[in-house]
Amino acid sequence: MAYVFMLHDLLPELITSLMGAGCFEDAATAVLKDMLTGAEAALAASPLIGQGRVLRGVVHLRPEGGYQRLFGLEHRSGARVEGTGYLTSGSVWRWLVEHRCSVSIDVQLGVLRPWLPDGAPAHVERREGAGLPGSETRERMLGRDATHVHVVPLRAPGGAVEGMIALEVSCKQAVGGELVWGGCYELLELLASAAAPYLRALPPRPASVARADEFLPVVGPTTASLIDLLRVFARQEETILISGPTGAGKSRLARWCHEQSARRGQRFETLDLLSVPEDLQMAELFGWKRGAFTGAIRDNPGAIARAAQGTLFIDEVDKLSLKAQAGLLHVLEERRYRPLGDEGSERRADVRFIIGTNTDLRAAVRAGRFREDLYYRINVLPVRLPPLAERLDEVPLWADYMLSRRHREGGGQGVARIGPEAVTLLRDVPWPGNLRQLDNILRRAYALALAERGGPGGELVLQRGHLERALAYEGAPDKGALLTQLWRAAHAFVQEAERRAREGTPLPLELAEAFRGLVLGAAVRRTGSREEAFTLFGQQQLLKNRNHHRALRRELDRVRELAEKLGYEIDPDLAALLNEEVETPAEGR
Numbered sequence: 001m002a003y004v005f006m007l008h009d010l011l012p013e014l015i016t017s018l019m020g021a022g023c024f025e026d027a028a029t030a031v032l033k034d035m036l037t038g039a040e041a042a043l044a045a046s047p048l049i050g051q052g053r054v055l056r057g058v059v060h061l062r063p064e065g066g067y068q069r070l071f072g073l074e075h076r077s078g079a080r081v082e083g084t085g086y087l088t089s090g091s092v093w094r095w096l097v098e099h100r101c102s103v104s105i106d107v108q109l110g111v112l113r114p115w116l117p118d119g120a121p122a123h124v125e126r127r128e129g130a131g132l133p134g135s136e137t138r139e140r141m142l143g144r145d146a147t148h149v150h151v152v153p154l155r156a157p158g159g160a161v162e163g164m165i166a167l168e169v170s171c172k173q174a175v176g177g178e179l180v181w182g183g184c185y186e187l188l189e190l191l192a193s194a195a196a197p198y199l200r201a202l203p204p205r206p207a208s209v210a211r212a213d214e215f216l217p218v219v220g221p222t223t224a225s226l227i228d229l230l231r232v233f234a235r236q237e238e239t240i241l242i243s244g245p246t247g248a249g250k251s252r253l254a255r256w257c258h259e260q261s262a263r264r265g266q267r268f269e270t271l272d273l274l275s276v277p278e279d280l281q282m283a284e285l286f287g288w289k290r291g292a293f294t295g296a297i298r299d300n301p302g303a304i305a306r307a308a309q310g311t312l313f314i315d316e317v318d319k320l321s322l323k324a325q326a327g328l329l330h331v332l333e334e335r336r337y338r339p340l341g342d343e344g345s346e347r348r349a350d351v352r353f354i355i356g357t358n359t360d361l362r363a364a365v366r367a368g369r370f371r372e373d374l375y376y377r378i379n380v381l382p383v384r385l386p387p388l389a390e391r392l393d394e395v396p397l398w399a400d401y402m403l404s405r406r407h408r409e410g411g412g413q414g415v416a417r418i419g420p421e422a423v424t425l426l427r428d429v430p431w432p433g434n435l436r437q438l439d440n441i442l443r444r445a446y447a448l449a450l451a452e453r454g455g456p457g458g459e460l461v462l463q464r465g466h467l468e469r470a471l472a473y474e475g476a477p478d479k480g481a482l483l484t485q486l487w488r489a490a491h492a493f494v495q496e497a498e499r500r501a502r503e504g505t506p507l508p509l510e511l512a513e514a515f516r517g518l519v520l521g522a523a524v525r526r527t528g529s530r531e532e533a534f535t536l537f538g539q540q541q542l543l544k545n546r547n548h549h550r551a552l553r554r555e556l557d558r559v560r561e562l563a564e565k566l567g568y569e570i571d572p573d574l575a576a577l578l579n580e581e582v583e584t585p586a587e588g589r
Helices: 002-019 024-044 090-099 135-143 185-201 224-234 250-260 278-286 302-306 322-334 361-366 372-378 392-409 420-428 434-453 464-472 481-502 509-527 530-536 540-544 548-566 572-579
Strands: 053-061 069-074 102-106 111-115 148-155 161-170 240-243 268-272 311-315 352-357 381-384 416-418 460-462
Touching (some): 024 053, 090 102, 090 111, 148 185, 278 302, 361 372, 434 460, 434 464, 530 540, 548 572
Parallel strands (some): 240 352
Antiparallel strands (some): 053 069
């Protein structure tokens, strides 16, 4: 059989390529080339030979937290798919997550056929929303000659779907038929299953230096791949869902997406539902006519109308009432709405939607607080913006930007900058309030520095003392803050390990044991005494046997090893401690 022959040739070659892949893009290229080759061979062996073309393939890696990677190849040229070349569908993704099987789509007729793993007869769907892409997505597919699409799930251990591979084919003669998927879907699934562990585990190719601009002035190595992904999403019309903690920069990122889109130059409107009472949510979204409700003394166009031809960013979408959720779902599906109190026909919603949330919407769905159908409608292009504690490489850059901005606002002369010891302190703070808290601290420290020197003047340097005094106003840490900070420190260690893995110099896990030395060192510096430091942690037995000096030296040696491995400038207090000679009692004393 041709299938067996292709399997014999393609699978071993793919395994060899995957084992040699150094990054996600290498693995994605390997599996796409083989899957496209398999689809082309099946097409050539069918009665449709010479009547169809395999166009392109795209790998979507999107675990539960949101999109992580997106990579596509044009079959003939081998060129990477760019910009608007990517098409996505929330309906197809929902089908895959629920049914965990491959699916073929006749784009022109709007017919979906699943390929069940046990060979059971498949029910063919013809309803939009039952796995089929929406009419707008199908129109864009047909506009680029894709008459048929075959989608294969990428499964994690245990069977959960964490991504998909979509293959596009142009064959008008096969409209209404099954094309060739029946003869190769098993091969395509085997190739995708072989590649899935590599696609999940391999890091992305190091992103090129991102271009900062007035809308996104800082992009660090940690978020560079996210920004590259969003640059692709921004050029599409599908809904973007940005999740992330309060103050992390979701609004700024939404505005940046608008400026990267075809709608730049048009209105960008923000509707923050946290500030809208529940009974006015639909009114603020759709607008109202005079007299529509008590207090409606004049017409109001509403957020959708104000954002016409532009972008509407709806933040804190989880705050929507169930009634307002139904209204938003109708707009997203039909692209039409009616202002409250308007008895005329519905109006067209010519707007691109970007949605923001700081909560787990899937948990809200399970709890009955958020509509499942609305969740899947807005979960088309989901991304997660990490908290600032997971983007510590960006802290000094954001701090410089914020301080310079505040200096200009106050009419300051010369340059405002942050001293090196102050920068070290900024990296040590967990920033639970994210960018918003960082901005507040810098503004407070700036005011303290001005007061210290008696007002505006020339160059201003924020020192460590200014920031320590500014941070002192933040109050006592919350319960559980220690565990939170330890978790963030673990993230920082993992990020460093990822960076070094890409460079071919892995960071040994054993170096994580240096944390004990850091704790003991901090206690020594804080108490001013080695004996008090060990007493603090209940180590009196070591003191009794006079073994605490040796224990301290052993633990600090691990810190020295980590510091040498990292090669970074370290905190001055820590450097002073490491440079001290740790006294060890003479043997036999």
